[in-house]
Amino acid sequence: MALMINDVHCHFFSTRFLELLAADAGGADEIAKRLQWDPPRTAVELGERWLAELERHGVSRAALIASMPGDAASVAEAVAHHPDRFVGFFMHNPMAPGADILLTRALKELHMRGICLFPAMQGYHLDDERVETVFRAAAEHGAAVFAHCGLLSVGVRGKLGLPSRFDLRLGDPLALAKTALAFPNVPVIVPHFGAGFFREALMAAEQCPTIHFDTSSSNSWIRFEPGLTLDAVFKAALGVVGASRLLFGTDSSWFPRGWQAGVYKEQQRIMDTLGVSATDRAAIFGGNFDRLFPL
Numbered sequence: 001m002a003l004m005i006n007d008v009h010c011h012f013f014s015t016r017f018l019e020l021l022a023a024d025a026g027g028a029d030e031i032a033k034r035l036q037w038d039p040p041r042t043a044v045e046l047g048e049r050w051l052a053e054l055e056r057h058g059v060s061r062a063a064l065i066a067s068m069p070g071d072a073a074s075v076a077e078a079v080a081h082h083p084d085r086f087v088g089f090f091m092h093n094p095m096a097p098g099a100d101i102l103l104t105r106a107l108k109e110l111h112m113r114g115i116c117l118f119p120a121m122q123g124y125h126l127d128d129e130r131v132e133t134v135f136r137a138a139a140e141h142g143a144a145v146f147a148h149c150g151l152l153s154v155g156v157r158g159k160l161g162l163p164s165r166f167d168l169r170l171g172d173p174l175a176l177a178k179t180a181l182a183f184p185n186v187p188v189i190v191p192h193f194g195a196g197f198f199r200e201a202l203m204a205a206e207q208c209p210t211i212h213f214d215t216s217s218s219n220s221w222i223r224f225e226p227g228l229t230l231d232a233v234f235k236a237a238l239g240v241v242g243a244s245r246l247l248f249g250t251d252s253s254w255f256p257r258g259w260q261a262g263v264y265k266e267q268q269r270i271m272d273t274l275g276v277s278a279t280d281r282a283a284i285f286g287g288n289f290d291r292l293f294p295l
């Protein structure tokens, strides 16, 4: 039987996203041109493009991330057309004015299922009481919390010359564990194995059974630890959290580049090298996603 693939980490770079990202840059089409991206057009059209891309690569379902606060509605539109293929995630800033209203609206009216936190970008600690408010809302609405820890570099910001004065100290997985432990029914996803805070991410996940890792991106953070390989990262993660708490992801984003098949191939190679069982692979590449985000 063919392996079912679900991708927990795809960015939905919509027209509205580009407008919110660079408000003074002359509109979405102009920004797309500068980036040499295809213009995203309407949210529905971008959703169709994603669907065709997933079909082409044999990917069943994907989480689409609204990647600026205020863009959840774009992802909601795409999800509404293909609820069996897309799950909606959205970037949320718990420090913003009116945050609670926006959060409730995204969960209740826009049916988002993953709340994405970027503490290093927006300047708060993961054990702040306003993060507890986020977890409380997630518990109430059956959503997951996706918390970006570790190194944060946003490629598109760099390309557009946007300031990125992020405080990386705020992406500490141990602070996340403290909050997450109080909400045993809220699944938590830490992308890229903690993106440099690998040891802390493992410790946090050991302490807190709701913490999952996503495997997405090229995981180039491994260069911060001399001699570390992605094979060794998978081996350690499997040893500490096991296959049931690893979620495959690519961190795909813009077109025409599209879905990052290279990430998938590399991680399958690692599965082969480590001799990971078919059952565990099925969990990592698809089953865990379906468990967290049932149809």
Ligand SMILES: [Zn+2]
Residues within 6 Å of the ligand: 009, 011, 251
């Ligand atoms: Zn990402």
